[in-house]
Amino acid sequence: MLSNDCVFCKIIRGEIPSAKVYEDEKMLVFKDIEPKAKVHLLAVPKDHFKLLSEMNEDRAATLSYMLSVIPKVAAENGCVNGYRLVINQGDAAGQTVFHLHIHILGGENLPW
Ligand code: 5GP
Numbered sequence: 001m002l003s004n005d006c007v008f009c010k011i012i013r014g015e016i017p018s019a020k021v022y023e024d025e026k027m028l029v030f031k032d033i034e035p036k037a038k039v040h041l042l043a044v045p046k047d048h049f050k051l052l053s054e055m056n057e058d059r060a061a062t063l064s065y066m067l068s069v070i071p072k073v074a075a076e077n078g079c080v081n082g083y084r085l086v087i088n089q090g091d092a093a094g095q096t097v098f099h100l101h102i103h104i105l106g107g108e109n110l111p112w
């Protein structure tokens with residue numbers, strides 16, 4: 001289920017514009033608005049949940065599916081020589097959007 005006041009749900013619904021690079025019935029991948037690497041994409045499940053601690057069997061299946069799609073999407077978007085996946089969890093990690101998402105960072109040799 002989507003949430004009314006979540007920025008990523010608004011992007012999924014098309015209420016906020018985004019540069020989409022991949023979409024299917026389960027997930028969406030779009031460009032981060034403030035890229036921290038030459039390629040910086042965000043992969044989001046269409047099911048709204050905040051944190052990995054809210055995981056259940058269906059969500060785990062969706063995340064597993066996302067991990068099967070991401071390599072192709074990353075390669076098609078300029079991650080030629082590897083990339084990094086990041087999932088920030090909670091305030092201490094600097095999570096700012098509380099709709100679970102996977103950062104895809106690449107397109108260059110990453111500094112750390
Ligand atoms: P977090 O810090 O929660 O792990 O990551 C949230 C990410 O979402 C940030 O990198 C931020 O730049 C990105 N972001 C926030 N709002 C928007 C938006 O409206 N559009 C896009 N494309 N990215 C967003």
Ligand code: ZN
Nearest residue numbers: 006009048099
């Ligand atoms: Zn959401």
